[in-house]
Amino acid sequence: MxxxxxxxxxxxxxxxxxxxxxxxxxxxxxxxxxxxxxxxxxxxxxxxxxxxxxxxxxxxxxxxxxxxxxxxxLRKLINHDWKSGDWDNVYDLGDYEERWxxxxxxxxxxxxxxxxxxxxxxxxxxxxxxxxxxxxxxxxxxxxxxxxxxxxxxxxxxxxxxxxxxxxxxxxxxxxxxxKTISTSTCLHANVPTARARELGLEDYSLNSGIEYWGGQGISKIVLSPCKISENGPEVLSYYCFFPREKGTIGDEGWNYEATVEELLAPYPDLDEKVLAHLRVSEDIRPWRLWVHxxxxxxxxxxxxxxxxxxxxxxxxxxxxxxxxxxxxxxxxxxxxxxxxxxxxxxxxxxxxxxxxxxxxxxxxxxxxxxxNITERIGFSSNTTHKGYRVADEKNKxxxxxxxxxxxxxxxxxxxxxxxxxxxxxx
Missing domain, CATH: 3.50.50.60 (FAD/NAD(P)-binding domain)
Known part of the structure; x- marks a missing residue:
């Protein structure tokens, strides 16, 4: 050298x-x-x-x-009940900056x-x-x-x-x-303007300053994250919507394909109605192709x-x-x-x-x-017995x-x- x-x-x-x-x-x-x-x-x-x-x-x-x-x-990681929307599990990030x-x-x-x-x-x-x-x-x-x-x-x-x-x-x-193999999951991403959600009187998730999840024990999962901070709080609520490939009509379309609201809602007949109300007014609905490498x-x-x-x-x-x-x-x-x-x-x-x-x-x-398995997620992996769910290997989490x-x-x-x-x- x-x-x-x-x-x-x-x-x-x-x-x-x-x-x-x-x-x-x-x-x-x-x-x-x-x-x-x-x-x-x-x-x-x-x-x-x-x-x-x-x-x-x-x-x-x-x-x-x-x-x-x-x-x-971000101040919290929040896992909601799929149907009711109740908070099931919360990982508090209040001391995050102090710790890390x-x-x-x-x-x-x-x-x-x-x-x-x-x-x-x-x-x-x-x-x-x-x-x-x-x-x-x-x-x-x-x-x-x-x-x-x-x-x-x-x-x-x-x-x-x-x-x-x-x-x-x-x-x-x-x-x-x-x-690589194609994932068993399909994902659609959608944005909801916070101002639009407030105007319609919908649940104001922007107040939570957290990444929020519905589901996560199985393929179907909704992930919400706020972004674009302003003096009025986050301007955008960004949704990632996962479901089994066979449940949707989206195949291998690229990012330039814009899906319909109907395609977004179809896999979730029993989802928390408060979230569905957001998804009904979402914009820029795009597929995300998932491959396992x-x-x-x-x-x-x-x-x-x-x-x-x-x-x-x-x-x-x-x-x-x-x-x-x-x-x-x-x-x-x-x-x-x-x-x-x-x-x-x-x-x-x-x-x-x-x-x-x-x-x-x-x-x-x-x-x-x-x-x-959302219990494997960093943060939630600290609580491996939540509702009986566990990580696959405690020593390897x-x-x-x-x-x-x-x-x-x-x-x-x-x-x-x-x-x-x-x-x-x-x-």
Whole structure:
């Protein structure tokens, strides 16, 4: 391994939440970053996005202006009775910041994306990242870091980070073929403007400042999360509605398909009427295709690696997808920092893989369990005897202590020491 840190010219393929987080982290570590987006604008649409303390801590470490993202600070996790709507189980987050040093934020994706873009490309420590649009990656020379795009152009970089989502081109280029199966669940997402719900005199869930669940012991489940804070409280109530695939008419339609209210309501004839009243006035009803991916054998090859949904697609039931992408980004910044990077890109990407793959795989597998058992959900897993429901394996459950008490700096330090000079850190 070489002995000297040097500034790298790093490419990030994808301009979503994970790609922007990677750009910020690597910029803060002293490197030049260019983000390549396949579309003519790097943007997000649609839904709420959860950012627990293990994600929020990195936003603060990178000096992101979190208030700019207009997050709702969560105070509770609330599980309701499916039919009556009564509170069955509550995990109180009142001491959350005191325990973990950071609050639990709920963003709207559009706001979070803009917040991260402003940090990645604006003023602050490090060289501002560049964004290049209309550049779809079609190949990478893994030995040289030369990227080929569908418009005929090429670009050479010292390292390439694939942050290009669940359908990742970079993942395919480095030789990974996903072993995946379609989930037994279908999900429809819908938004309810809080002002509209209040105008109609409907239950005001915005007052609870919580992620709220109906069901969760079995496939069917409703998840509600508030977002877009304003002086009047959350502006949007974001609903994720899960049901067995055979109960709905939605198949493999993409995100651009807009479902009808009738399609949204059909699987829930016996649901709490207060929630049904919200869903009847919901807007922007979109399907979310759910696939179960087995963990990939590796994440890095040559000068390229993958992160976020490209590396560990997971069920949404632990609300950790964004946090895992943010942690991936943080790990890249740490392993390429002046403290740890000694000049060998390929060895360093293997160190990144060694740090991130075990933890992300743990969350991936716990998310799959939580798809049909809400007791497996971080927070509720602390109460394993609620109404007789238990986690599958008490010794293997995912806990809030494990997620929020994790010290990535120490993890990198230990695994960097374990990698002998001249050898790959493939632990």
């Amino acid at each position: 070489a002995n000297a840190w040097r500034q790298l010219d790093i490419a990030v393929i994808g301009g979503g939440i994970g790609g922007l987080a990677a750009a910020i982290s690597l910029r803060r570590a002293g490197h030049q970053v260019t983000m390549y987006e396949r579309n003519d604008f790097a943007g997000e649409t649609g839904a709420s996005i959860s950012c627990a303390a293990n994600g929020t801590r990195w936003l603060h470490e990178w000096d992101v202006n979190v208030a700019e993202g207009r997050p709702v600070i 040093g950071h609050v639990y934020n709920m963003f709207h994706r559009v706001d979070m994306h803009q917040m991260l873009m402003n940090t990645a490309m604006g003023e602050g420590e490090g060289v501002p990242a560049r964004l290049v649009v209309n550049h779809k990656c079609v190949d990478i020379d893994l030995a040289t870091g030369t990227i080929s795009f569908d418009n005929g152009r090429t670009a050479k970089h010292d390292a390439v980070v694939g942050a290009d989502g669940v359908g990742s081109a970079v993942r395919k280029i480095i030789g990974i073929v996903p072993d 087995k963990p990939y054998e590796y994440w890095a090859r040559g000068r390229a690696c993958i992160m976020g949904d490209a590396a560990h697609p997971m069920m949404p039931d632990q609300s950790q997808g964004a946090c895992m992408a943010i942690e991936d980004a943080a790990a890249l910044g740490i392993v390429f920092s002046k403290k740890h990077f000694r000049g060998d890109v390929e060895d360093t990407l293997k160190l990144y893989e060694a740090v991130r793959k075990p933890r992300a795989t743990r969350v991936q597998e716990a998310s799959k369990r939580a798809r049909e 995912l806990t809030i202590e494990e997620m929020n008490g994790y010290d990535m700096h120490e993890d990198v330090k230990v695994k960097a020491k374990a990698a002998l000079p001249g050898e790959r850190a493939s632990l």
